[in-house]
Amino acid sequence: MAQDLQKTIGIRDYFMLGFGSIVGVGWAVSLNNWIGSGGGLTVALLGYIIATLMMIPISLCYAEMTPAMPVAGGAVAFTAKAFGTTPSFVAGWFVVLAYINILPWEAININNVLSLLFPVLNTGEPLYSLGGVGIFPKAIIVGIVISAAVVFINWRGTKIAVKFQTFCTMLILIAGAFVVVFALLKFDGAHLKPFYENVADKAHNSFGGGLLAVLAMAPFFLAGFDTIPQGAEEGSSGLNFKNLGKVLIGSVLSAGLFYCIIIFSAGAAIPWADFARIQSPAVSLMFEEIYPGVLGVFLYWLTMIGALAGLFTTWNGFFIAGARLILGMGRARLLPEYFSRIHPKYGTPMGGNLLCAIATFAGPFIGMGLIDPLTIIGSSAFIVGWFFTAAACLRLRTSAPDMKRPFKMPGGKAMMLLAAFISVILFLITVIPASPGYMGNIGVVYMIGWIVLGVIFYAASGKYRTAVPENVRTAALFSSMRDE
Numbered sequence: 001m002a003q004d005l006q007k008t009i010g011i012r013d014y015f016m017l018g019f020g021s022i023v024g025v026g027w028a029v030s031l032n033n034w035i036g037s038g039g040g041l042t043v044a045l046l047g048y049i050i051a052t053l054m055m056i057p058i059s060l061c062y063a064e065m066t067p068a069m070p071v072a073g074g075a076v077a078f079t080a081k082a083f084g085t086t087p088s089f090v091a092g093w094f095v096v097l098a099y100i101n102i103l104p105w106e107a108i109n110i111n112n113v114l115s116l117l118f119p120v121l122n123t124g125e126p127l128y129s130l131g132g133v134g135i136f137p138k139a140i141i142v143g144i145v146i147s148a149a150v151v152f153i154n155w156r157g158t159k160i161a162v163k164f165q166t167f168c169t170m171l172i173l174i175a176g177a178f179v180v181v182f183a184l185l186k187f188d189g190a191h192l193k194p195f196y197e198n199v200a201d202k203a204h205n206s207f208g209g210g211l212l213a214v215l216a217m218a219p220f221f222l223a224g225f226d227t228i229p230q231g232a233e234e235g236s237s238g239l240n241f242k243n244l245g246k247v248l249i250g251s252v253l254s255a256g257l258f259y260c261i262i263i264f265s266a267g268a269a270i271p272w273a274d275f276a277r278i279q280s281p282a283v284s285l286m287f288e289e290i291y292p293g294v295l296g297v298f299l300y301w302l303t304m305i306g307a308l309a310g311l312f313t314t315w316n317g318f319f320i321a322g323a324r325l326i327l328g329m330g331r332a333r334l335l336p337e338y339f340s341r342i343h344p345k346y347g348t349p350m351g352g353n354l355l356c357a358i359a360t361f362a363g364p365f366i367g368m369g370l371i372d373p374l375t376i377i378g379s380s381a382f383i384v385g386w387f388f389t390a391a392a393c394l395r396l397r398t399s400a401p402d403m404k405r406p407f408k409m410p411g412g413k414a415m416m417l418l419a420a421f422i423s424v425i426l427f428l429i430t431v432i433p434a435s436p437g438y439m440g441n442i443g444v445v446y447m448i449g450w451i452v453l454g455v456i457f458y459a460a461s462g463k464y465r466t467a468v469p470e471n472v473r474t475a476a477l478f479s480s481m482r483d484e
Contacts, residue, residue, distance in 0.1 A: 008159040009234045011243050013166060017231060018251030020169035020310075021224030021317030025109055027176070027262045028307035029280045030221070034263065036200035036276030037217065039210035041192055041267040045260060047214030051222055052256025054426070057419035058386045059225050059252040060409040061393040066248060067241035067406035069478065070232035072349070073328020074321075075385040075392075077477050080332055082392035082399065085470055086458075091388035092329045093454040098223065098381035099322035100359045101374045106315035107363020108374075111143040113281060113307055130366060143364025150312070151357040154319045157346045158234050165316050168309040175306025176258060179283060182299055183265040186290050191268040199273050204436040216429045216437020220379040221259070224314065225252045226386075230321035230328075245407025281307055319360065323352030331476045333465045334458075340476075376439035377446055380430045387423035390416055 009017070026034075038044045065078045073080075075095055080088035115121045121142060126134030154161050196207040204210050228248045235244065266283050267275055269290055278285050284307070287299035327349035330339030339351030366374075394416040396403060409415060429437040431444070439447070465473070 007234055007236055008157075009162055009231055009239075010236050011239065011247060013162045014228050014231070014235075014244060015247045015251055016166040016169045017162065017317055017320070018225045018228045018248060019254055020165050020172065020313030021227040021321070022222060022251060022255035022314075023169075023172055023258055023310060024106075024221070024224070024314030025113075025307050025310035026221040027259060027266075028283050028303055028310055029109060029113065031263065031266060032276050032278055032280065032282035033200075034214060034217065035267050035272055037202055037210075038214040039198045039200070039202070039204065039207070040194065040196045041263065041272035041275075042195045043207060043210040044214055044267065045263045047211050048218055048256065048259050048263060050211075051215055051218035052252070052260070054422045055222050055225075055252050055256065056249070057411070057415050057422060058390060059249055060411070060415055061386075061390045061419050062226060062229055063245035063248045063407050064405055064409040065389060065393055065396075066229040066232050067245045068403060070235060070241060070244070071328065071478055072230060072233045072324035073331070073477055074226055074229035074232075074325060075389045076325060076328045076332065076334070078392040078396075079388045080474050080477055082395040085332070085334070085465070085473065087388065088332060089329075089334045089454070089458055091385055092325065092334055093450075093458075094381045094384035095226075095325055096322070096329075097450050098378050098385065099318055099325065099356070101378040101381065102220075102223075102318045103315065103322065103356055103359040104363030104366055105374050105378065106311050106318075107143055107147050107360055108366055110146055110308065110311045110315070111139050111364055113304065113311065114142060114146075115139055116281065117304060135365065140364045144361060147357075147360045147363065150315055150319060151353070151360060153316065154323065154356070155343075155346065155348060155353050157348060158231070158320070161316055161320055165313055165320075168313045168316070171309035172306050172313060175302050175309070176262060178299065178302055179306075180261055180265045182287065182291070182295075183269040186269040187265070188268070191271045194273075197273065199276055202436065203438070209436045212429055213436040215426065216379065216435070216439075217375060218379075219382055219426055220375050222252070222255065223378070223382040224255070224317060226382075226389075227317045227321035230324040233324070240406075242406040245409075283307075315360075319353075319356050322356045322359075323349040326352035326355055328477055331479070332473050333461075333468065333476075336461070336464065376430055376437070377443045380427060380439060380443075380447065383423050383427045383430070387420055387427070390419035390423060394420065 035041050035044045038047055069077050071077050076088050076092040079091040121139040122136045126136050128135055153164055196210055202213055204213055225248055269286060275282060284300045284303040288296045291299060326339050329335045330351055341350045343350050394413055397413055429435050430439050
């Protein structure tokens with residue numbers, strides 16, 4: 001008998017998983033970069049408002065598909081049901097790239113934050129440099145230890161990982177509330193001006209160009225709601241799957257609102273151009289500047305704790321999701337058989353956890369020098385998964401009109417078409433060289449390399465995949481679905 005995943009996640013846990021995975025640490029360590037890259041606080045704020053609105057049609061597609069197909073795999077399962085094996089592999093391969101990027105991204109950033117708290121980690125001679133940034137042995141050791149803790153939590157069981165996620169998300173909310181209150185006390189309308197100025201030497205020279213630059217980054221920081229579909233198979237008994245769709249939408253809207261409030265309050269506590277030039281973590285260092293004395297120190301440490309909590313929520317959330325995505329691909333024979341196995345004692349994906357662990361342990365060895373390419377490539381890869389989900393949602397409305405849908409999205413096919421269109425536009429912003437959001441030559445080479453690797457892998461695994469009929473492989477993806 002096949003081993004099942006644990007059924008331990010409740011409705012509140014799903015919200016914490018989605019919200020915590022979306023919000024993460026960007027508000028604490030990248031806020032100054034958002035404002036500087038866009039060329040103004042108003043540009044960044046408007047960019048995130050637009051990006052959040054653009055996420056609504058996309059997340060509605062996930063909200064309809066997830067309760068209808070609550071199995072590990074997310075976009076892989078949706079696309080397999082709608083289009084079959086090859087499109088399912090393409091969708092899964094790109095989403096794997098997104099997760100493979102984001103796991104070391106978190107490891108890199110947690111090392112960066114800890115190095116700011118404890119400068120001794122970056123002392124001595126660097127072992128080597130990547131992207132012009134030195135990689136220090138002490139920082140590597142600390143990064144490996146923390147990475148091992150995240151891997152251990154996820155290896156031992158979903159229940160532990162979800163409790164950890166909820167605890168860290170609560171810390172984010174507490175820290176965020178303090179940031180908003182004490183930043184707004186220093187608000188001055190003059191801090192919003194100029195409404196546009198290219199202070200970071202980016203590839204734009206207008207408000208509109210800055211807006212496109214923000215829209216290229218925003219998907220990376222608004223991704224995370226798709227961790228909910230990946231964990232849908234592990235819903236606790238009696239879970240109302242209609243509410244799961246509502247929670248998914250709620251996590252997106254809540255995270256977008258959180259971002260916008262933080263951008264406005266923290267970014268305008270001092271002149272935005274000065275804030276954009278503060279080193280990371282800008283929010284913490286800003287509070288030391290505007291509140292000299294004990295209060296400034298308290299706010300510094302509180303926001304740093306919030307930053308660390310945010311790092312762990314995204315890191316942990318995407319580890320949970322990535323392992324289950326890989327499990328779904330293994331069940332459909334899109335990956336070798338080992339990746340379809342579930343740990344007999346802990347009820348967690350064995351191959352998925354292993355691959356996510358490898359990506360996580362790579363982070364401390366990469367460093368901050370490659371953080372920008374990882375961000376844009378991650379955005380592009382997430383967007384591909386969003387497009388396939390929107391397309392699958394649209395196709396199944398026609399090909400499987402009687403399929404049970406506990407949550408049926410408003411707007412119908414028109415909203416699904418809008419979601420697919422938005423995904424295409426966002427993707428083009430990141431890959432067209434003339435675009436201010438272009439991922440750069442390093443990103444293009446990385447992306448092409450990943451595509452070539454996928455083609456080779458797909459061709460090489462053809463014999464194993466076709467050893468059973470497509471309908472049998474598709475059925476394996478949905479074998480764990482419960483009758484509700």
